[in-house]
Amino acid sequence: MILCVILASFLMFADQRMSWMEDVRAQVSSLVAPVQWIVSLPARGLSLASLALSDQTRLVNENRRLHERLVTLSQRVQRMASLSAENDRLRSLLRAAPRQQIPWISAGLLTLDNDPFLQQMIIDRGQRSGVYSGQPVVDSAGLVGQVISVSRYSSRVLLITDASHSVPVQVNRNGLRFIARGAGQANMLTLDNVPNNTDVRVGDLLVTSGLAGRFPEGYPVGRVTRMVRNDGSPFATVEAAPVAQLERSRNFILLFTHDQLARRHAELSPQAVSVALEVARAGESGEAP
Template sequence: MLLCAVLAAALMFVDLRFTRMEPVRAQLSTLVAPIQWVVSLPSDVLNWGALALSDQRALVEENRRLREQILTLSHRVQRMASLTAENVRLRELLDATREHDIPFITAELLSLDPDPFTHRMVIDRGRRDGVFVGQPVMDASGLVGQVTAVSAYSSRVLLVADASHALPIQVNRNGLRFIIQGTGQYEALSVLHVPDTADIREGDLLVTSGLAGRFPSGYPVARVTQVVHDPGEPFARVDARPVAQLQRSRHFLLLFPPEPPEAPGRGGWTVRLDPVAIRAALGAAGPLEEVP
């Protein structure tokens, strides 16, 4: 036991100080992938058995609800087609860059990290599927997190609720840009450094701003639940709730956002050009505003 404890401490020290353990961890994750699949197998079998033994009346009722949902979604798609065409015409009038669809692949949950102080999960897509570190992960409702480690057949995802996760967002109503950070709780996020006079309200939808080039713009992240103004304090306390079902979702989308254009700088450095920042600088996106 003492030998194992010393060995574990040595491995943790090496992993903290050096980067040579990354390929070792990836290989070990590849070896553990069959075990993760076997662990998730009972749950899949139970779900299949419950579906096979479902009562016919329940299936008929579910079929009716799904037909109603299809009709509702079809109506929304028809309306969305009209709005999309109108948006294209307006962008052509502004001579703006055409937005392209972002490719994606689907993934399924394998396991959750048992550590109560972190919010991570393992999904069944890996390097052989083109997954890369930093890749955005979505569910049916909004942003879930980003990939932090990749092996051949699985990947680890850091959830937006983790206290070490932060990303740039903007208020969908007026375009104000801030940084949102996890609090270590699944149902709570914190918007950082919000001026006390900023126009942000309860119920505002917060979406990705596209800054920093990692997350594509326009994807929902959270909804503001509370805005507290402390007298005499320069910043307000703003709490938000993730729109993604972090504790319920089992199926996810892994996005493949396009690489931002690069221009060579002086001395061999590379400068990344953000289209959103360029349009704001040229005045096409309205008056310039200070980025917190």
């Protein structure tokens, strides 16, 4: 036990003080990637078995509901196409530059971190796919978090609900900007330094503001669930719930923002840079990554 304590203390000191530990961590992550993949197999097997044993009537009803939703979404897409064309015409009248498409790649969940004090997960994309530290991760509903460490075949993602995570946001209704910080719980965010007289309401949608350049602008982050104006204090207590399905999602999107890719060009391996730039070119040409 004493030897383990000494070794653990040395590793913690080396991790904080020595830069070469980053390479060691990446190599170790590459070694355990097959183990993580094997551990995820039972969950995938159970999911497939559950689908195979599903009741036929329930599947038929679900198919009917999805068909009705498809018709509704098709009508909305037609409307959005008209609005998009109108927006392009207005921007051309204002001589505004068209917004760039953000290239992306998909990723799947390997495992969640078992530490109750950490909100992290591991996905099945790594340096071979061009993934880099700081890369934004979203699901079908909104912002999930960002990549914090990368190995050859997998990456670790810090969720927006982790107590150490912060993201610049703005209220979609009026454009007010704040910092949303994780509360260390799976379903809670807090807004820092919100004045008591600020126009923030329960139900307001919070989206990424694009400030600091790490997260692209306009991605949903959370929805305000609690707003308490504190007497005797200049700041109110504001809580929000993430819109991303952090406890249910198994498929994610990794965004390649052009600014971050340019800044980290020198830090990435040549293979990762080549893959990321290829994905970026595919996104600009309208092809699927």
